[in-house]
Amino acid sequence: MAPKPPKSSITCHNCGYDGNSITAIRCDLCKQPLELNYALNSNSTIRNSVSNSKKTTRYRFYLPNTWLTLVSILSLLLGGSLFFWRSQSVSTQNFQRLGDRGNSKAIVILGDTFSGYSTFRSDRLRQALKEFQIEAHYKDEFNQARRARLLNEGQADFLVTTLDQFLKQKPQGKIVGLINYTIGGDAVVLNTKQYPNLRSLQALNQLVQQRRSQNQLSIIFAGDSPSEYLGLLLDAKFEAFRLLDFQTIKVVDAADAWKQLQSNSNLAAAILWEPFVTKARQQGYTVVLSSRDTPGAIVDVIVAGDRLLQSQPEKISAFLEAYYRLIDTSTSDRLLLQNQIARDGNLSASDATTVMQGIDFFTSVEAKNWMRDGTLEKRINSTAAVLALTGRMEQVPPAPQNLFTYQFLDRAASHTQKLISSIRSDNPKLADSLLEGVANDTNSKFETASNLGNLRVQGEIEFQFGSTTLTRKGKQTLDRLAKQIAEFNSQTVAIRVIGHTSRKGLADLNQKLSQQRAQEVINYLKQRGLQHKMFAVGKGFSQLRGDISPYDNRNQRTEIQLLRLKS
Incomplete structure (x- = not known):
């Protein structure tokens, strides 16, 4: 029996059912895509690049609920011709019909207007997916919580979002692909x-x-x-x-x-x-x-819903193969991607270039490697830790490896590997960029580095009494510290280790001890595989804490200072 129609509804052009909510994406009865409606959530968030006015990048708009109702009614009456408060860079293709109502191969992708998602909105992807008899429909859903809820309800098949929002919103699905990470944006x-x-x-x-x-x-x-x-x-x-x-x-x-x-x-x-x-x-x-100093801190991901994972896994493989083929092409022809981003966001060529400089796109091989070698798992743990420490999450996920799968990347990665093999003899540098990503080298000068600030040390860097030998507790603290430092870009960030002592003993001996302890910290960190430039400074008891006695042992401390390397 069909559900009772609500007061405001949309008619399904596939089965004729007229009881669908105006906020629905798929028909409640036959589950086919519906007309794209224009009712935006009052907390809608648009993450965007540079706008047509050369002023705006990421937007957030607030529309009172009463006005939302009026706008929704007017938009339906006017056939969707009402102009909304939005960035001019929002592509008009996001306001088109959601395709052939009788096409069982249709998929719905939810995202926003971020330029890193321009390929998902492109005609190129729609044409590529037609080879697999898949009709793709991209829809902006600016509220992250609603984006996840629509995926949970089966109103969408995929969503694209940032890793931190994936962890925060907890959609019913898995990460099946990686899109990009920002590098200075x-x-x-x-x-x-x-x-x-x-x-x-x-x-x-x-x-x-x-x-x-x-x-x-x-x-x-x-x-x-x-x-x-x-x-x-x-x-x-x-x-x-x-x-x-x-x-x-x-x-x-x-x-x-x-x-x-x-x-x-x-x-x-x-x-x-x-x-x-x-x-x-x-x-x-x-x-x-x-974000250039913390590479990988802001990562965008592709999430497939549980319903699609269970019922039509072949669609996921086909979707990823089509998407990453376009990324491979864009990597070998940067002008193609620049033109796409400019066209998608109504940007000038120079603005599109600026946007591209802040985004590093994953190839399928890179994405698969991140998932297989533990990089994504580490990134999930570190992102979740930040959210937990700042009160945005209750706890770090106990089994992060269950939040993603690389099984659907095989076909896409195979295509990329074949492409790499075919071009390596003529252009080895391009082949390496497809395999490992585009390196962002800097000619940094260590001696001109400026102070970023002290890293927050979780625990105590402890030494044996009067010695440069680390205690077990001190080593455990440095193990955690090494993981923190590893998240910073070794090309743009250097490390200064500063040793301090209390007032006990002779000044020259304390100076020597503080210098040696600082160097021992560096030696230990380098043994943990860190590639950052580091140097040790011993202060002796020249910089005692002002809140305790000069002879208090708490003056014996080690600071870990981050420095920005000059290009």
């Missing part, structure tokens, strides 16, 4: 124009302490975006940075954050997206940390 920018000495996280912490008796300083970023996750990452990793120390301002897009950074004297920092990071640097602001 998001960055923390300090308000050096307003506060000239503000050039590191330590300086930021000092400014916060100085202003405690006055108005609280602010930090600004686009809410519900990778910029916000980068803020959470800072909170979890650096001892001199706590979001609770700031008044947090979440704005609709990065353009607003950049505009306010230039005019709001109470703003200490902003987390921005390109091209505003470049503009800030050019105008004298300090870029203290970016």
Whole structure:
């Protein structure tokens, strides 16, 4: 028996049932795709690149529920011709019909307007999938919670999202492919124009302490975006940075954050997206940390719903093969990808180039390697740890390996390997880029490195009394620390280890002991496979803690300082 029609409904053109909710994607009766409706959730979030106005990157729009109802009714009456409050870069193809109603091969992909997802929206992918008799329909669903819920309800087959949102929303499905990770797209920018000495996280912490008796300083970023996750990452990793120390301002897009950074004297920092990071640097602001320094921290993934995994797994293999073939082509012809991103977002060629510089796309071989060699599992653990430490998750998933599968990548990876073999003799550099990704080399100079701030050490770096020998507890702390440091880019971040002692004993002996202990820490970290440039500094008892006695053993401590290497 057909379900009772709601008051506002959409008629299915396949079976004729007229009781579908106006927010439905598939028919409740025959499960075929419906007309794409225009009713947006009141908390919709758009993650975007540079807009047509050259101002906006990622957006967040708020539309009151009463206005939503009126807009929905008007859009239905006007046949979808109503203009919505949205970025002009939103592709018109997202507002088309969802294809042939009688096509049992139809799939629905949910995502947003992020430029990294442009291939999923492209005519190229739709044409490629026709070889497999699959009709693909991409729909923007800007609310991450609803995106996951629609997948759970079987209203969608795939969703594309960031790894942190996958862990936070817990959709009923598995990661079956990897899309990209950002390499500098998001960055923390300090308000050096307003506060000239503000050039590191330590300086930021000092400014916060100085202003405690006055108005609280602010930090600004686009809410519900990778910029916000980068803020959470800072909170979890650096001892001199706590979001609770700031008044947090979440704005609709990065353009607003950049505009306010230039005019709001109470703003200490902003987390921005390109091209505003470049503009800030050019105008004298300090870029203290970016996603380039933490490669892999912000990863976009392809998630297949449990229903599709169980009922039509062959569709997943075909979908991934078609997608990664296009990525292989784009890797060998960057102009093709640039034109696609420019066309998709209504961007200029230069803006599209800026967007591409902040995104590194996975090939199928890279994606499969990440899943097989433990890299994705480590990334899940580290991302979940950040979310847990900042109160966004209750606990780290106990079995992260159950959250993804690479079994559907075999066909796509086989195609990539054949392509690599065919071009290696003529273009070995291109072949290597398909196999390992595009390297982003820097000619960094260690001696000109600037201070990023102290890494938050979980535990105590402990030595035996009067010795440079690490205790078991000290080694366990360094084991955890090595994993933290490994997440930072060795091409852009260096390590300074600073040893301190108490006032007990002679100054020259304490100086020597602190230097040797700092060097022992470096030796141990390098044994753990870290490739970062490191150097040791011994301070003896020249920098005693001010809150305890000079002879207190707690003065014997080790600081781990991150430095930005100059290009």
